[in-house]
Amino acid sequence: MTNVAVKPNEKAARSAVDASAEVPLGARLRHAFAFRNTAALYLLVFMVIIFSLWIPHTFLTTGTWRSLLSDGAVTALVAVGMVVPVAAGVVDLSIGAQVGLGAIVVARLLVSSLPLPLAIVLALAAGAAVGVFSWLMITRARIPSFIATLAIASLITALIAWISSSEQIINLPPEFAAIGTGQLFGITYPFFIMIAVALVLWYVLERTPIGRKVYATGGNPDAMGGNPEAANLAGIRTSRIILGSLVTEGVVAAGGGLLLTSQLSTGDPTVGPGYLLPVIAAVFLGSTQFRGGRFNIWGTVVAVYVLAVGVKGLQLAGLPIWIPDLFNGVALLLAVGLAAWRAPR
Numbered sequence: 001m002t003n004v005a006v007k008p009n010e011k012a013a014r015s016a017v018d019a020s021a022e023v024p025l026g027a028r029l030r031h032a033f034a035f036r037n038t039a040a041l042y043l044l045v046f047m048v049i050i051f052s053l054w055i056p057h058t059f060l061t062t063g064t065w066r067s068l069l070s071d072g073a074v075t076a077l078v079a080v081g082m083v084v085p086v087a088a089g090v091v092d093l094s095i096g097a098q099v100g101l102g103a104i105v106v107a108r109l110l111v112s113s114l115p116l117p118l119a120i121v122l123a124l125a126a127g128a129a130v131g132v133f134s135w136l137m138i139t140r141a142r143i144p145s146f147i148a149t150l151a152i153a154s155l156i157t158a159l160i161a162w163i164s165s166s167e168q169i170i171n172l173p174p175e176f177a178a179i180g181t182g183q184l185f186g187i188t189y190p191f192f193i194m195i196a197v198a199l200v201l202w203y204v205l206e207r208t209p210i211g212r213k214v215y216a217t218g219g220n221p222d223a224m225g226g227n228p229e230a231a232n233l234a235g236i237r238t239s240r241i242i243l244g245s246l247v248t249e250g251v252v253a254a255g256g257g258l259l260l261t262s263q264l265s266t267g268d269p270t271v272g273p274g275y276l277l278p279v280i281a282a283v284f285l286g287s288t289q290f291r292g293g294r295f296n297i298w299g300t301v302v303a304v305y306v307l308a309v310g311v312k313g314l315q316l317a318g319l320p321i322w323i324p325d326l327f328n329g330v331a332l333l334l335a336v337g338l339a340a341w342r343a344p345r
Helices: 008-022 024-032 039-054 062-071 073-088 094-113 117-140 147-165 174-181 189-207 209-218 227-235 239-264 275-287 298-315 323-342
Strands: none
Touching: 039 298, 062 073, 062 189, 062 209, 062 298, 073 117, 073 189, 073 239, 073 275, 073 298, 094 117, 094 147, 094 239, 094 275, 117 147, 117 239, 147 298, 174 189, 174 239, 189 209, 189 239, 189 298, 209 239, 275 298, 298 323
16 A cells, blocks of 8 residues: 655644544534623623613614614725735724725716716725835835824825815715615615625635735734734745735725715715724724634624614713714724733733
8 A cells, every 4th residue: 555645734734623623512612602702792782782771762773773784884894994904914094094085086086077987996996006005115115004004194185185175075976876875675785885895805815825825924813913024934925915905905995985975975075084993993803803813804894883883872872972982992992902912922
């Protein structure tokens, strides 16, 4: 009989499969639903109970929950786009400005009588261009991502003011408004667009070699951190991975801005920055859910709606207008703290 040599990595993979098969089903379920792994879901249940007892006549209505799903769709879309570069080790502080750029570019192009499909493509291309520029600053100019993207946010803000003359752009075509306000089962189209984008990005990150390279570029696949040097030594072209991640984020963020303009039927030059805090909070809180400290798509989507439920409940209870900012700020601190706590030493 001929002996077949088994490569070390194949042996390791088989050992891992055998080990996972030996874990009892009960133990796996306990791990999957442990508070440490699904804290956001427990927080969601807690808030639903509190608000149901506090304001049952407004919080428990079907209209409130449909509105919540629709209103959180753009934030969730932008957040899942941001998961990709963050997983690759780049935290992009220009994400809010990119939303604003997509919102104002599509509005300006539409009032300039460009066909709707062309205006959408050019707005998404503007987001991709921001991703390329961010990549150049981070990988070629070697500016730390925090500083580079913070400066880029300021540049984009100036560009938005120039394009819009610091005024709202009105008289958009009605067929464009249908994209953001049309409904299916009582929920607006942006929610379903967000789910479709999330499915695609989840598949790429979790089921393809490209996704494994993204996580390797960002550091330990099962924890926070970043070690592109180690990924380079492993043969991964980290510069290309970062480029693809930033371009993906730019396109998705511009798409979020496009949907926002469609919902408002107005190009508003001030809408973008408000997305920065809730998006970052959702991405970091999402990293503590389901995947043991790894940035992931569905954890981020859940985190967006957990934060949205908290904000909506407080608003319905009649609390002051500054409460959402306070809630999101506290959520960001807790999210980063939980993410750091989950990371192994």
